[in-house]
Amino acid sequence: MLPPAFYLQPTLRVARLLLGKILVHRRRGAVTAGRIVEVEAYRGPDDRAAHTAGGRRTPRNEVMWGPGGRLYVYFTYGMHYCCNVVTRTAGSPEAVLVRALEPLVGIPLMRRRRAGGGAHTTDALTRGPGNVCRAMGIDRRVNGADLCAGPIVILQAPRVRPVDIVASTRIGVAYAGPDALLPWRFSVRGSTAVSRPPR
DNA sequence: GACCGGATTGGC
DNA sequence: CCAATCCGGTCC
Numbered sequence A: 001m002l003p004p005a006f007y008l009q010p011t012l013r014v015a016r017l018l019l020g021k022i023l024v025h026r027r028r029g030a031v032t033a034g035r036i037v038e039v040e041a042y043r044g045p046d047d048r049a050a051h052t053a054g055g056r057r058t059p060r061n062e063v064m065w066g067p068g069g070r071l072y073v074y075f076t077y078g079m080h081y082c083c084n085v086v087t088r089t090a091g092s093p094e095a096v097l098v099r100a101l102e103p104l105v106g107i108p109l110m111r112r113r114r115a116g117g118g119a120h121t122t123d124a125l126t127r128g129p130g131n132v133c134r135a136m137g138i139d140r141r142v143n144g145a146d147l148c149a150g151p152i153v154i155l156q157a158p159r160v161r162p163v164d165i166v167a168s169t170r171i172g173v174a175y176a177g178p179d180a181l182l183p184w185r186f187s188v189r190g191s192t193a194v195s196r197p198p199r
Numbered sequence B: 001g002a003c004c005g006g007a008t009t010g011g012c
Numbered sequence C: 001c002c003a004a005t006c007c008g009g010t011c012c
Helices: A004-008 A011-018 A107-113 A129-136 A174-181
Strands: A022-027 A030-043 A071-076 A080-087 A094-105 A152-155 A165-168 A185-188
Touching: A004 A011, A004 A080, A011 A030, A011 A080, A011 A094, A022 A094, A030 A107, A030 A129, A080 A129, A094 A107, A094 A129, A094 A185, A107 A129
Parallel strands: none
Antiparallel strands: A022 A030, A022 A152, A030 A094, A030 A185, A071 A080, A080 A094, A165 A185
């Protein structure tokens, strides 16, 4: 399991290091897990794309203001959850959005949780941030959960070599003006689970 | 209390 | 391209 200090590092560094790591959710014996292959960094008050842009502090983003190592889950578009790994120390409201996994454990359970939207390939089960949360059973109940305690943890795994990390612009943040151009989306080169081809 | 729009998804 | 579908954030 990744140690608490891991999450206190600079957010862009944590984002890159999270690639290849294993996100695990254990709930009442039901285990799902996947290899992280796509993330985005959201870096505090100066990042106009972040929920904490301009120093905004609200009930929704309160977890981002706390210490690194917790899960920030929010509900959006009236139907989807997105999950983030909070980084840095309390008072620095930064986080890394998990956008895609390669399913590893509990694939039949993921498929059941995703049922209703037709058939999916294994990779498609956890492709895109809303789908990651759906397949992994992540919702508002685990907002603020300590990633060093469970029910959701992140396991150490061989790092992805820098040459195999692709940086590109973040998805769906056109409202952020110039900050929409920052290359703060990171994905594993060649992974077929990545949500959209890097630009 | 109103109004606007979203760190998305899937279907046409 | 666009509808789905609720909440959060903001301002009155």
